[in-house]
Amino acid sequence: MKISLNWLKEYIPVTHTVEEIANKVSLTGIESSPVTLGQGLDKLVVGHITSIKSHPDSDHLNICTVDVGEDEDIQIVCGAPNVADGQYVIVARHGAHLPEGKRIKHGKIRGIESNGMICGLDEIGVPEKYVPEAFQNGIYVFPEAEKTGSNALELLGLTDEMVDLDITPNRADTLGMHGAAWEIGATYDEKPDIKKAELDDSKVKELSDITAEVKDDKLVPDFLLRELKDITVGESPLWMQRRLWNQNIQPVNNVIDATNYVMIEYGQPIQAYDLDKLQENKLVVRNAKSGEKFTLEDDTEKSLSHNDLVVASGAQILGIAGVAGGIEARVTADTKNVLLESAVFDGASVRKSAQRHDLRGDASNRYEKGVDNGSVSEALERAVQLVDQTGSVSVISQEIVGSRTEAKPTVITGSIKHINHLMGLDLSSYKIMKIIDQLGFEAKLDGDAVTVTIPTRRWDMAIEADLIEEVIRIYGYDNLKGTLPSGMETSGGYSPKREFSNKLSNSLLSQGLDEVINFALLSKNEVKDFNIKETNLTKLLHPMTEDHEYLRTSLIPGLVNNVAYNQARNNNDVAIFEQARIFDRQQGEDRPAEVEYISGAVSGNIANDSWNTTKKAVDFYDVKGIVEELLSFTNAKSHFEYVATDEITNLHPGQSAFITADGQRVGYIGKLHPSYQSEHNVDDTFVFELNIDELFELNKRKVQSQSAPKYPSVSRDLAILVDKDVESGQIVNDIFTNGGKYLIDANIFDLYQGSHVKPGHKSLGYHLVFQNPNDTLTDETVEQAFDVIKESLVQKFNVEIR
Amino acid sequence: MSLNDKLKDLRKNGINEAKRAERLQELNDLRVNLLGKKGPITKALRGMKDVPAEERPEIGTLANNVKKDIQLAIEEKMDELNQQMIAKKLEDEKIDVTLPAQSRTIGTRHILKQTIEDIEEFFIGLGYRVDAGHEVEEDHYNFERLNIPKDHPARDMQDTFYLTDELLMRTQTSAQEGRDMESHDFSKGPLKVVSPGVVYRRDDDDATHSHQFHQIEGLVVDKNVSMADLKGTLEALCRHVFGPNREIRFRPSYFPFTEPSVEVDISCFNCNGEGCRICKYTGWIEVLGAGLTHPNVLEMSGIDSTVYSGIAFGLGPERFAMLKYGITDIRDFYLNDVRFLEQFKGVN
């Protein structure tokens, strides 16, 4: 809410600039910014139209003679339909600056001299929707005579300086001028002088023609009414109107304006009804019937829910409680008798109704966050007083009570020591009591114990911690010196699994893969693409878009998107990985397990044409190398194997494998299926995905250091011819099975398949290395082992030794 | 010609020949030819018998000197030729060092992960554990245990992705507070923990909003923690991340799970408080929210709020990185254009 300094001055002395006040309030209470209206506007004065005649060459223009407070009247041609002789109006003089850089100059309009412009409010900075209806399509006319030549902007409140409070939901007490005055006053050690509303006692009568009933006083703790008889509905005085349009409220008539004005003053919404339009002489606050119809003031119809709280008179719905008034009993120019309502409605109920019907407004905003139930009655009196002032009421009823809840101040007890302790300060009890007094709270000190009575206007306060906040913010956070917690030493750190996962990420980084972060919420298609474990999908109840509807079951779809995004931008060579969670939901469970994965994608070239290299496109074995290096960092004792598979739908059936650790699947690797690649607009792309949680369980190897071997190794080369479907892995496994304890390595150095070998066969060459860590190996020992290896290969795979 | 003159002649010619040599082979030949057993000096010395006995020692000395001198001349020349050869070889092997390298590329850690790790490591140094928590969380921990009951208006501030009535994508890493507090054994010392991770909000993605982003929650619960401890801790953090000259300030704010609550601003690192576009001409930049753990939150975890107190803070790695590196669109973090990613190589 914007707090006008001119208005604030009625309660506390204002001795600082609006910038200083906004800054100080931000640091001690509520985030604020300074606002100054009318900046850059000038030469806007009050003019009095002394004569008017029609323009000879136009049927809608008039030639006005206007007294602008100078010796000679000036002539202005005006096209507004509502211009008339004798009006007091806003005149933009020659040279005047208007909003949006508009400038007024004298000139001729259809041949007639015009020395300025007569303005409407919307032309000088009041948004059109807040301009009183009578002046919305024309010039503004002052309600009373004003001194000609005086500053029109000032008279209209359009030079006001305001502090715009951006409140947090707990500080709705400052959604009224009184609350704001208390708050700003506390920061400047000034107690606001707030005058009580007073009624003309001679007019107050006991009437019994209207009753009120509240069905559920938990939802409606306070519901008070007053009748006002024989009022005159008309335009409000300018001082009230200008305060309203500066609050973004359109002045309507003296009754409606008074209700809005009181809402701004007290923060208490007030509702007005035309007494004579009520169906019954009784107001009832009840839940609506499901499907019950209600028509808003602007004639739109709402179908109500049984959760909506309504104010009704018989079958007639007057309004949704705390949210919106209706058309049925609206106060209009013809209204003679009025019923004013001041109530407290349950915040949650108001919030839900306002949301349900998309009707959030000034009143619902206040009810949602709370209102001071200690001022419900007084706010009603104040509204009555204002209507009486402007509408000369004949009779005012006593308060008609539908429900009333006693407003009890909260009592907070605290300890000076504990308060200081939590602040990390050592303030004297005198200083703390002084601050509490500055806030307008009454307090008693008894030794270390302090008992504070919180007025109902600060319903946000309940416990000692609230009091601590009040003390420290008024004392000033700037005066607080930082320290570090001084408790027992603790040893911090990552969890072992996090350390493990960092190690795996680092192994990929060091192999040149960039790390990416993708969204965990995927589309229905994406989430199925690599659901290798066929886990149950987890779906959001209310997704925002179809793109982000399901929890991911694999990191691959995100990585493929990244490859596509980059390749579409000519970043053709992409090597990326992601380390994040996937969601694995067991049948019958609501909650998915969160499993840490690490996955990568490599596409394009791993070497490019250059002055000394030729390009090389990534292939399966490049990515297998990356994975092997990563697995070497798992500290696992396990034996990792690559088991060819054609089961993974979106991978190439001839170039993919499950990765197993001692036979247990821990991930997979492969080339994307050509049709998946073309669907996703990526070049040949190889991916891998590994389950960190499973790898972490293998992380059991205890390293026992061994000296580097001191005896030479002996090597033998083995060339074989074998059926082309025999995998090299099978051969190597067999070599190791039979190679004896001195065989330490078996590397493939040659693979040939083609016209020089038997059809359906391939030729393989292996380099075997033998070593005895404790002695020099003899040729005889090696030859023996070599023979066993060869013999086994011949028997098992029918190989031909070459 | 006397033997004496003969030897001197041989010396002169030998030295001259050595100096004229152009190849090492010539010098080797020269050495063999002149100084060898069949060489002219040896030959000349055969005429010694004709020399009177008293002159013989002198001639002998001369002959040795001649050999030495020629030897020396050959060696000098050899050195010279060797030097020339090396110089030529080096000249021949000269390369263009401006030609592009054979690249040995290390990947780049995602800038958000770098930012998070930098902050984690700062707190690990202060004795904090790192506990990542759950991305799918119960309403109970995400809201209720944080003093945000079902009808609390604060639930509007963060629209939530629910999976069921009771399960949701966590909207804040503060959701880990309840779990950390209830499982901590206070007899073993204070609870000091940071919880980094992914959080989710029902937001439309645009330049400043993302339905998925990161947070780091920090929590200390002990018998003696205060608002001053909170300020000192965050001061140290902000100086670690944004530079040693940063000042911080607290402004009152509101979070349901802390009381008092504050917003924390740092003095603008761009203009040092003078006022600029980054700090919207205020000299200060809002970086995080914090406060003393609300007594209700402590009590709900079975902690006696009259004995224990807590400090809690929550910060956004996206915001930190955006401020620090001038990133203007939050979506850049999730598009993963490698040109964007790789510019952050080695920044942390």
Ligand SMILES: [Zn+2]
């Ligand atoms: Zn700045």
